[in-house]
Amino acid sequence: MTLFSYHLIKLPISTAIKGICSNPIAKNTEGLIHSEYMSAMTLGSPIFSPSRVLVGQVAVFMQWENETALEHYLAQDRFGKILAKGWHMRLSFIREWGKFSGFTIPEHKDQLDHAAAPVVAVTIARMKPLRSFFAVRT
DSSP states (O other), X not given: OOEEEEEEEEOXXXXXXXXXXXXXXXXXXXXXXXXXEEEEEOXXXXXXOTTTEEEEEEEEEEEESXXXXXXXXXXXXXXXXXXXXXXXXXXXXXXXXXXXXXXXXXXXXXXXXSTXXXXXXXXXXXXXXHHXXXXXXX
């Protein structure tokens, strides 16, 4: 069964920016279906606030064929070892809204144990920094 992982890690600013320009996660990583490497943001902060984009904080959302592949990546891959030092959670798929390129939406979707069970919602916004700047200015 497919597994999703969500990772948060603080990195040196130069390393974080380099990762945005050239993703440090190899596409041919064994067991990896898709990954998204993003800078963290403070939701609700003003557009031109220094606290809006947290340049040294990175969020990585990944889809794996299984938990063994994730475990292997965190233990053996150079960037995986860095992610292993940060915070992460493992997620199963319940439902989606909209369409996503790159990720494989599982045919089998997990069910909640009860209506009040805790859930995590992941929003992926693919915004290009220069486009957002010029979109605001025009």
